[in-house]
Amino acid sequence: MADEVILLDFWPSPFGLRARIAMAEKGVEYDYRDENLREKGPLLLKSNPVHKKIPVLIHNGKPVCESLIIVQYIDEVWNDKPLFSKDPYETAKARFWADFVDKKIYDCGTRIWKNKGEAQDQAKKEFIDCLKLLEGELAEKSYFGGDTLGYVDVALIPFACWFYSYETEGKFSIEEDCPKIMAWVKRCMEKESVSKTLAEPQKVYEFVGVLKKMYGIE
Amino acid sequence: MAGEGVKLFGMWASPYVLRVIWALKLKGIEYEYIEEDLSNKSPLLLQYNSVYKKVPVLVYGQKPVAESLVIIEFIDEMWKHNPILPEDPYERAMARFWAKFVEEKFIPAIFGTFSKLGEEQEKFMEEAKKNLRILEEGLQGKKFFGGETIGFVDVVGGWIAYWVPVIEEIIGIKIVEEESLPLINKWFKDILDFNIVKESLPPRDKLVALQKVYREMLLGSSA
Numbered sequence: 267m268a269d270e271v272i273l274l275d276f277w278p279s280p281f282g283l284r285a286r287i288a289m290a291e292k293g294v295e296y297d298y299r300d301e302n303l304r305e306k307g308p309l310l311l312k313s314n315p316v317h318k319k320i321p322v323l324i325h326n327g328k329p330v331c332e333s334l335i336i337v338q339y340i341d342e343v344w345n346d347k348p349l350f351s352k353d354p355y356e357t358a359k360a361r362f363w364a365d366f367v368d369k370k371i372y373d374c375g376t377r378i379w380k381n382k383g384e385a386q387d388q389a390k391k392e393f394i395d396c397l398k399l400l401e402g403e404l405a406e407k408s409y410f411g412g413d414t415l416g417y418v419d420v421a422l423i424p425f426a427c428w429f430y431s432y433e434t435e436g437k438f439s440i441e442e443d444c445p446k447i448m449a450w451v452k453r454c455m456e457k458e459s460v461s462k463t464l465a466e467p468q469k470v471y472e473f474v475g476v477l478k479k480m481y482g483i484e
Numbered sequence: 485m486a487g488e489g490v491k492l493f494g495m496w497a498s499p500y501v502l503r504v505i506w507a508l509k510l511k512g513i514e515y516e517y518i519e520e521d522l523s524n525k526s527p528l529l530l531q532y533n534s535v536y537k538k539v540p541v542l543v544y545g546q547k548p549v550a551e552s553l554v555i556i557e558f559i560d561e562m563w564k565h566n567p568i569l570p571e572d573p574y575e576r577a578m579a580r581f582w583a584k585f586v587e588e589k590f591i592p593a594i595f596g597t598f599s600k601l602g603e604e605q606e607k608f609m610e611e612a613k614k615n616l617r618i619l620e621e622g623l624q625g626k627k628f629f630g631g632e633t634i635g636f637v638d639v640v641g642g643w644i645a646y647w648v649p650v651i652e653e654i655i656g657i658k659i660v661e662e663e664s665l666p667l668i669n670k671w672f673k674d675i676l677d678f679n680i681v682k683e684s685l686p687p688r689d690k691l692v693a694l695q696k697v698y699r700e701m702l703l704g705s706s707a
Contacts, residue, residue, distance in 0.1 A: 316585065316618055325574075328574055330574070330577045330581075331581060332580070332581055332584055335577050335580045335581055335584065336577075338576075338577070338580070339573055339574070339576070339577040342573040342576065343573050354558055354561040354562045355544075355547050355549070355558070357557075357558070357561060358549045358554050358555070358557070358558040358561075359549075361551075361553075361554045361557060361558075362549070362550060362551055362554050365551060365553075365554065366535065399535065
């Protein structure tokens with residue numbers, strides 16, 4: 267029986283992008299559904315009653331919520347091209363750093379475009395500090411997963427299409443402070459699963475403009 | 485069971501550390517416990533967890549693992565008997581979902597009931613109760629989230645059974661009422677009755693005394 271896979275998502279969401287990239291890597295066919303977050307549809311509300319958020323992966327009628335949990339689920343169900351190492355210690359490190367991305371990158375990035383002045387400077391500094399720590403973890407590897415995309419790559423690369431927005435709003439260059447991360451982004455973009463999936467940075471930037479209007483930010 | 489070279493850096497009153505202790509005990513793994521003075525962290529701890537500088541840190545064969553949820557999954561993968569997470573991918577996703585819910589929703593709410601006063605405290609109180617009602621649904625009438633025995637969500641969230649009555653005593657307000665949260669109440673009792681839990685809880689009077697001091701600090705600093 268054919269699998270039915272639906273992804274409830276929102277096109278610029280870095281969290282939704284994680285699920286899309288994981289499925290692109292694994293060659294999973296799915297029905298992508300863009301949600302109107304200001305008027306959430308009944309399927310979303312039914313599938314994620316606790317948080318009412320995207321992304322939600324619905325596999326043969328069963329919903330899985332929370333992006334990193336979805337990515338792990340995808341990895342466990344479609345288990346060729348594994349995103350994790352066989353070594354439990356390497357896997358633990360990957361979980362640690364993906365959790366770090368979750369705790370820090372979205373928050374700092376959002377604070378960059380939502381703020382000005384000192385608050386923005388603080389956010390920029392923290393953002394760069396976090397990327398530098400990630401550079402340390404990447405070290406001399408091509409990807410966080412080694413020779414191929416792994417869990418941390420999937421967790422982090424979606425934010426790359428938001429870098430242009432952070433840089434433009436914050437008037438700084440990520441390349442200047444974190445060249446290794448930008449080199450890593452370039453390598454990821456050589457993969458179709460990434461380049462064909464990521465949202466266009468210019469479109470994301472236009473979307474940030476819309477958000478700023480909505481929040482009454484100048 | 486030999487877990488040669490397993491060390492756990494912890495602090496006696498930390499629920500995050502307690503989670504890891506329960507995971508180790510479920511697997512019957514022997515470990516060396518190192519108590520940290522959090523006001524004077526050891527150079528080893530700072531080296532092993534340079535990113536957050538926090539406990540718990542598990543060290544196995546000289547390799548450190550930090551963050552309690554990451555540590556529990558590591559333990560489960562390293563030692564495959566007595567599994568903590570279910571085998572089925574969907575059930576695993578549900579277990580991880582509820583663990584994350586405890587972390588991101590319940591903990592800030594319960595912390596708010598403890599660290600705030602007046603209207604703000606009431607707001608957090610309602611939030612904590614709402615979260616417990618949602619957690620009750622996740623239990624789905626089972627004895628534990630893990631079924632007949634404790635599993636991932638019980639290990640991650642079970643500390644609540646011990647800490648909530650302590651918090652209630654200190655703030656002088658009841659959060660978990662039997663009538664409104666009967667299943668959570670029962671889960672609390674079953675958790676506290678579970679053998680490895682019973683034998684590893686921090687002493688109550690010491691915990692109450694410490695939390696009282698901590699609360700005064702928190703209330704004082706927001707004045």
